[in-house]
Amino acid sequence: MTTDFRLRGSSPWRKAAIVLAEIVFSLYSLIIFYPLVNMILSSFKSTREIFQTPFALPSALDFTNYVTVWVKKGFGRYFFNSLWITATSMVFVLLFGSMAAYGVSRYKYKLSTLVYMLFLSGIMLPLKAAIIPLFILMKRVNRVNNPLSVILIFIAMGLPSTVFILSGFMKAIPMDLEYAARIDGCTEWGIYRQIVMPVVAPAVTLVTIYNAVPIWNDFFFPLVFLQSNKWKTLPVGLTSFFGQYSTDWGLLFTGLCIAIVPVLILYLFMAKYFIRGMTAGAIK
Amino acid sequence: MTRKDVRKGLWVSFFVLPGLTIVAVVILLPLFMSLFNSLFSWNQLIRTDFVGLGNFKRVFFTEPYKTRFLNALGNNLTWFLVTMCVQNALGLLFGYLLSRKIPGHEFYKRVIFIPVLFSIVAVGFLWGLYLKPNGLLNGFFKLIGRPDLLKAWLGDESLATFSIIAVNIWRWVGFPSLVFLAAIDNVPTDCLEAAYLDGARESTVFGRIVLPLIVPSITVIAVLTIIGSLNVFEPIYTMTGLDGSPNFSTDTIGTLFYRTAFGSVDSGSPEIGIGSAIGVIIYALTFVASIFSIAALGKKEVEL
Known part of the structure; x- marks a missing residue:
């Protein structure tokens, strides 16, 4: 294709541009990889080693930092808190979000545009600015900590974009499919569950x-909201950890690895x- | 209304209401509560007298709020300008080069996106360690024999904000890059081919064909940059602390808002009235700036 930048058959200027x-x-x-590699190497070092030979390989593959951080410093618990809180939130984001997307995109009624706009307004509003009323609200229903x-x-945070993206996909599904199912005696829930959802599965991913x-x-x-040690998530746990052990760099790098490496592997x-x-x- | 309409109404409510209730309670209600709360004077978490716009007046005209607020707002503006001019420009360059399928583009594409997935907190702490006076960056300059480049990256008032923004760019530049890449890939190939066959130069093709056609994605990135710049919090919190040290030089509206709402510095106790006023200002600025940029860039959109 002429639109590609190619080395062969290009003018010298183009070649220079490619190089x-x-x-x-x-x-x-x-610049992206080195800080990460250094972080992983440092997690196997002692603090003294980090300062004396910052660019060298660790003297031994020593996992004591990991045992200390994961078990004694509670990162294991922070990790699983993050995991189940994210998973629970996502279940409801997907369930309520897809239901709402179905409700605004597959039925014709006067208020459907209004409902859709209400969901969309959530994309534009900065949720952090709402922290004071949310804190007072949670305090009143005794849900702080x-x-x-x-x-x-988190569910509220995820719903607007979910409704926005999924309803876009759902609108594209031909209505005939639904009519046929309805004639066969399928309920509204059945149409949502067995016809629309399987079609939009890629969008759900x-x-x-x-x-x-x-x-x-x-x-x-x-x-x-989660200041007690029992419920801290990984980012919050990392923060209090940095406050407490600010001089033990070996442990700090280990904590960072636990926060970053799993995501990296998944990626x-x-x-x-x-x-x-x-x-x-x-x-x- | 027929029975069929009622049935349909019930089904629609069943599908829509759970999500709508949560959005209404968690997102929309607090917006109105913030507006309402900002008009009152507060004693800790107890609402006392109606003061009208008094809290806003104090934020804009009374010390120490005035200095703190204007200082923070200035830093947010710096965040916006530098992010827009450096990160998004770099993103456009990366996106463009990747779209031209240079050797290794698939690899580079995946690499620049890596840090986007990391938590800001982890990235902030990591770079916080590297940017310490005895950290890796200064160590690197020592190693290559350039001790003149040794700096207190986060300790120097004139430098700290820019260091934090640079870290944020490291984390986030992959995002605009790949959004622009997707937009450029959507430009019809026959347009480009025709231009090349007519002998158009690379810069002409980019300026006259590619750029006008990707205006919608530039708008999206601009709006996201505005919202992001106004809500900066985690990078400051992790790298220079809640006070925006040194000497408030890295303070932003986000950290100031947090301090007033949960009382950790200026007065020592939470000030819900002032905090709500700042919250309302954040809402208003986000809204106005987004509308403005959508309108301004909307004019430049081209239909093919």
């Missing part, structure tokens, strides 16, 4: 990644889905 681009991207890849508060907020990554990483709401296997999922809201 320059290669240099830029190689350097940038290095209770994961339910955060789960509820997108929405899952689009929302699960920010929820897993979210810091602000768990910081406000290695599913890069395509992550890229498509994360950018799903911004690409029509």
